[in-house]
Amino acid sequence: MTAAILTDHLTKNYGATPGIVDLNLEVHAGEVFGFLGPNGAGKSTTIRTILDLLHPTSGSATVLGYDTHRESTEIHRRIGYLPGDLAMYDRMTAREMLTYFSALRSVDTMAAVALLAERLELDLDRKIGSYSSGNRQKVGIVQAFMHEPELLILDEPSGGLDPLMQQEFYRMIDEVHSEGRTVFLSSHVLPEVERTADRVGIVRHSRLVAVETVEGLKTKARRHFQFVFADLIDPAVFAALPGVSSVAPSHDGYGVDIYVEGPVDRVLHTASEYRMENVISHEGDLEDAFLAFYKDDDAA
Amino acid sequence: MLRSVAAKTLWERRWGLLGWVAGGFVVTGFVVAVYPIVRDSSGLAKLVDEMPMELLALVGIDPEIFTTGFGYLQAQMYTLIAPLFILVLAIGMGASATSTEEHTGTSDLLLTTPVTRSSVVLQKTLALTVAATLLILSFVAALLLGQVTVDLRLSIWGVIGVNLGLLLLGTFFGSMAFAIAAWTGAKGLAMGLTSGVAGLAFFINGMAPLVEGLQGVQGFLPFYWYVADDPLMNGPTAWHLLLFCGTALFTIVAVAGFNRRDIGVRPTFLRMPRRPAEAAIARSSQSRLLRSISGKTVWDRRHSFWWWLVGMCSIAVLTAVFFPLIEDVGGDALVQLVDSYPPEILAMFGMTDPASLFTGAGLMSTRVYSGIGLIVVLAFAIGMGKAALAGEEHEGTADLLLTTSRRRDDVVLGKSSAIFGLLAALVVGVGMVVWLANLIVGLSLTFAGLLTATVGMTLFGFLFAALALAAGAWTGSPGAATGIAVATGVVAFLLNGFGTIVDWLKPLRPLSPFYWYQGDANPLDQRLGWQQPLLLFIGLGLIAAAMLLFRRRDVGA
Numbered sequence: 001m002t003a004a005i006l007t008d009h010l011t012k013n014y015g016a017t018p019g020i021v022d023l024n025l026e027v028h029a030g031e032v033f034g035f036l037g038p039n040g041a042g043k044s045t046t047i048r049t050i051l052d053l054l055h056p057t058s059g060s061a062t063v064l065g066y067d068t069h070r071e072s073t074e075i076h077r078r079i080g081y082l083p084g085d086l087a088m089y090d091r092m093t094a095r096e097m098l099t100y101f102s103a104l105r106s107v108d109t110m111a112a113v114a115l116l117a118e119r120l121e122l123d124l125d126r127k128i129g130s131y132s133s134g135n136r137q138k139v140g141i142v143q144a145f146m147h148e149p150e151l152l153i154l155d156e157p158s159g160g161l162d163p164l165m166q167q168e169f170y171r172m173i174d175e176v177h178s179e180g181r182t183v184f185l186s187s188h189v190l191p192e193v194e195r196t197a198d199r200v201g202i203v204r205h206s207r208l209v210a211v212e213t214v215e216g217l218k219t220k221a222r223r224h225f226q227f228v229f230a231d232l233i234d235p236a237v238f239a240a241l242p243g244v245s246s247v248a249p250s251h252d253g254y255g256v257d258i259y260v261e262g263p264v265d266r267v268l269h270t271a272s273e274y275r276m277e278n279v280i281s282h283e284g285d286l287e288d289a290f291l292a293f294y295k296d297d298d299a300a
Numbered sequence: 301m302l303r304s305v306a307a308k309t310l311w312e313r314r315w316g317l318l319g320w321v322a323g324g325f326v327v328t329g330f331v332v333a334v335y336p337i338v339r340d341s342s343g344l345a346k347l348v349d350e351m352p353m354e355l356l357a358l359v360g361i362d363p364e365i366f367t368t369g370f371g372y373l374q375a376q377m378y379t380l381i382a383p384l385f386i387l388v389l390a391i392g393m394g395a396s397a398t399s400t401e402e403h404t405g406t407s408d409l410l411l412t413t414p415v416t417r418s419s420v421v422l423q424k425t426l427a428l429t430v431a432a433t434l435l436i437l438s439f440v441a442a443l444l445l446g447q448v449t450v451d452l453r454l455s456i457w458g459v460i461g462v463n464l465g466l467l468l469l470g471t472f473f474g475s476m477a478f479a480i481a482a483w484t485g486a487k488g489l490a491m492g493l494t495s496g497v498a499g500l501a502f503f504i505n506g507m508a509p510l511v512e513g514l515q516g517v518q519g520f521l522p523f524y525w526y527v528a529d530d531p532l533m534n535g536p537t538a539w540h541l542l543l544f545c546g547t548a549l550f551t552i553v554a555v556a557g558f559n560r561r562d563i564g565v566r567p568t569f570l571r572m573p574r575r576p577a578e579a580a581i582a583r584s585s586q587s588r589l590l591r592s593i594s595g596k597t598v599w600d601r602r603h604s605f606w607w608w609l610v611g612m613c614s615i616a617v618l619t620a621v622f623f624p625l626i627e628d629v630g631g632d633a634l635v636q637l638v639d640s641y642p643p644e645i646l647a648m649f650g651m652t653d654p655a656s657l658f659t660g661a662g663l664m665s666t667r668v669y670s671g672i673g674l675i676v677v678l679a680f681a682i683g684m685g686k687a688a689l690a691g692e693e694h695e696g697t698a699d700l701l702l703t704t705s706r707r708r709d710d711v712v713l714g715k716s717s718a719i720f721g722l723l724a725a726l727v728v729g730v731g732m733v734v735w736l737a738n739l740i741v742g743l744s745l746t747f748a749g750l751l752t753a754t755v756g757m758t759l760f761g762f763l764f765a766a767l768a769l770a771a772g773a774w775t776g777s778p779g780a781a782t783g784i785a786v787a788t789g790v791v792a793f794l795l796n797g798f799g800t801i802v803d804w805l806k807p808l809r810p811l812s813p814f815y816w817y818q819g820d821a822n823p824l825d826q827r828l829g830w831q832q833p834l835l836l837f838i839g840l841g842l843i844a845a846a847m848l849l850f851r852r853r854d855v856g857a
Contacts, residue, residue: 089312104413
């Protein structure tokens, strides 16, 4: 099966400033792929390059099997794109602009537009310039979804949406997913990626530093245990164990808080040698994993 | 109307285009309505008949047609007014066709639809051509009306010829601006460079009949291609093919350039090289300017200002360079000839004092202080005026500015004072160049005259800047602010020009700011008097009005 997005040593520099360096990324057809990274890491540069808005300095990429430069029109026909820095024609109404883009795509989307607008509670007959930022974002979302594209490329999609609308938006992504279409979701909102994505790629300083399943990433994340014992305990017995990154006493000396990276068996084994009254295990979350990739950022 | 990029481009500009078409019709109608006065001036035809042919040729007068509809319209409409209309529209549309979408960011959505970049360029060029055609049709409509009412006796073939030439002149410079913008994404650069080239071509073409050495150059000038061989009389000419080929060439260049561009990214060759020492200097100068609203207004123009100054100084230097040549050709004979014209005819050509036409002061006045130079200063002034309040409101930055501790009045005052300073700097800069030219070439200008013209042009520019600023404070729309200021300028210009020859306009002429500025002679022959304080007073009055209007304004509504 053709990869939805495949980049080969893709590099884009702005003069001397690197935008994205040596990116090798494969997004499978039918998956929801989260593209994570802090501001300025190169997420939008990657997206704008594979959409042929920018021309690569070196390397190449295909989207849905088409070369991003030579066959960009074929790609554009098949994708829906929500820019991170969403700019629209402020003096048109939403309906006018959506009519225009439907015409440029040569598809009749008016029925789909009406349904999407209803779902997102969006009034289509106001000037785009007069919308609040949340409503602008909804117009952008309708614009990206209306022609039911094979691949959705969404750059920071949920900004400005209220929590109810965010939930509705996640359901829309789930539906696209269940229909076997692909979603490439760039974000720095971790719960959003965790909620929707199968796999994630993490960029940092213009480079792709990891590609993992969400589950895999969570497994690699630091885990947090809170033990409470029947007797006073010396936290030092845990400190020397492999993988333990921090230990702190709690419950007036009867408990310990432990953070562990990697396998947890040695910690549990050691704890079981004491009379244990309670244990709380926190699931490793994406935020911890994510921060782990960036924890030496200050030094960088 | 929203089925294609071309249609949408026109649809988006529908109100602006309506304004252009209405303006084109009114101005052409005005020119046409005055025609009977020229035709029925019986002395004129006789006078022209008695002139030696060589002299007439020198000032571009064809005795056969001078008082006919052809000659009149050629001189009054198709030499300056019509090309100016078309060029402002076409260069504006060409320069902003893709660069505005890039600047605002809508190109990201547009160019990720299945429409190719080549198609976008071609469709926007088509839209430009259609818009120019609509404007030209408004001229034609007024001419046809004149054909019936004042008996212009034009040939249809001639009307087609001159207007086809005009359309191609528009697409030539429009596509030139488009090509520059497509390669660079820089609208200002495209507009400035193209206007500069067009202005220079117009200037040299106008000088060519007066200066012997220039005749050979004419064949290379787009303006010559447009008027050569009298298309208004003879229909489309072979020269028009050159304009067409140029349009095609620039369009190909635009397609190639736009296909290569990184959208929304300034090309590396346009970025300022910045060495560390310079960067430090730039930082310190920025920090000083960025401490006040007026300083920031200047800072915004720290690059473009120099281009305006270079443009103005080029006009002054070119004029000075040509002056000795004109004098050599036979200044006395020319003065004699011009003296024998009925003054009202000369007034319509913008020559209110015929005797001074070929003096240094006269030439410098008609080029720098009342001709193309004045148009440049007004464009600079109105541009700053509309950007001041309406521009910030439109961009949305007004929200940040007006929620600082500065009062709205301070914003208006700060911006106005900066605009005044920038205008004064521009006009004084040109004045210094003119004075230098006077010392080198010997234009026999007086210091008092130059001082008066400098003060006058600064105040005159400020009045229109203040008008645009007040209109912006009132409407919040940069387009409306520009429109109101430009329309007022056109009306005032026509009132002053035609006020000398049309009886019922005569009492109204003293109401025109152009009259306060220019008087009956050239700006360089004026003396300080009641006019300058009046210009200043009205300018300040408009600023006061702007303050009142801006206090009450719902920002962003």
